[in-house]
Amino acid sequence: MVLEINQLRQRYGEREILSIPSFGIEKGIYWIQGENGAGKSTLFRTLAGMLPFEGSVKLDGRYDLKKDPVEYRLRLNLGEAEPLYPSFLTPADLIAFVAEAQRAPREQREMLTGAFGINYLSNPFGSCSSGMVKKVSLLLAFLGDPSLIILDEPLITIDREAREVLFGLIKEYHRNGVTFLLSSHQLFEQEGLHVSQSFRLKDKTLIATDAL
Numbered sequence: 295m296v297l298e299i300n301q302l303r304q305r306y307g308e309r310e311i312l313s314i315p316s317f318g319i320e321k322g323i324y325w326i327q328g329e330n331g332a333g334k335s336t337l338f339r340t341l342a343g344m345l346p347f348e349g350s351v352k353l354d355g356r357y358d359l360k361k362d363p364v365e366y367r368l369r370l371n372l373g374e375a376e377p378l379y380p381s382f383l384t385p386a387d388l389i390a391f392v393a394e395a396q397r398a399p400r401e402q403r404e405m406l407t408g409a410f411g412i413n414y415l416s417n418p419f420g421s422c423s424s425g426m427v428k429k430v431s432l433l434l435a436f437l438g439d440p441s442l443i444i445l446d447e448p449l450i451t452i453d454r455e456a457r458e459v460l461f462g463l464i465k466e467y468h469r470n471g472v473t474f475l476l477s478s479h480q481l482f483e484q485e486g487l488h489v490s491q492s493f494r495l496k497d498k499t500l501i502a503t504d505a506l
């Protein structure tokens with residue numbers, strides 16, 4: 295299995311947000327739905343190793359988030375819904391930093407920068423449009439050699455052209471064996487993206503739904 299979750303519990307203070315007894319997915323493209331506040335972003339941040347949690351999460355049947363934190367993080371990339379970067383930082387610096395951390399080759403970095411048409415790499419984030427910030431965050435999610443890419447609300451603020459680039463990359467990476475977890479309040483099927491299965495985050499857990 296690409297991703298395996300067991301007895302996952304997540305809370306903010308006293309308030310429990312997630313309680314997932316078990317969940318697993320094989321290779322594919324998955325759509326995670328859920329009402330506002332259901333806990334999608336919390337789940338994604340937990341899976342990306344950004345929040346402490348109870349339970350276990352494993353990638354590729356062997357990399358345990360708690361026991362193999364570096365190997366695990368090299369194989370899971372998260373594109374956040376509303377990325378926030380320090381205003382003084384430039385896209386060029388951030389891309390170089392993440393590329394190094396994810397051991398991404400220079401050609402991949404250049405291919406992605408070109409694909410998203412990201413110019414003005416040296417202007418700090420403070421002067422970038424929200425669409426540009428989002429495009430940089432999406433680019434970062436494709437760096438390296440991930441098994442799983444999680445994109446939280448990837449379609450917000452990006453224009454039609456960037457959306458086409460994004461769907462092209464998802465399809466290409468998927469052909470090369472990468473699994474995707476996507477959340478969106480918009481329908482992916484209308485964009486020509488075939489989703490393997492869809493899940494709904496409800497009552498703190500993930501439930502399979504065939505109502506696509």
Ligand SMILES: Nc1ncnc2c1ncn2[C@@H]1O[C@H](COP(=O)(O)OP(=O)(O)OP(=O)(O)O)[C@@H](O)[C@H]1O
Nearest residue numbers: 306307311328329330331332333334335336337375
């Ligand atoms: N850092 C935090 N501290 C305390 N509570 C939080 C924190 N982040 C999120 N929450 C709460 O946890 C719940 C789940 O939030 P989350 O952002 O994960 O939901 P979501 O499904 O991504 O929602 P949306 O579709 O609106 O983006 C919400 O009630 C939210 O207010």
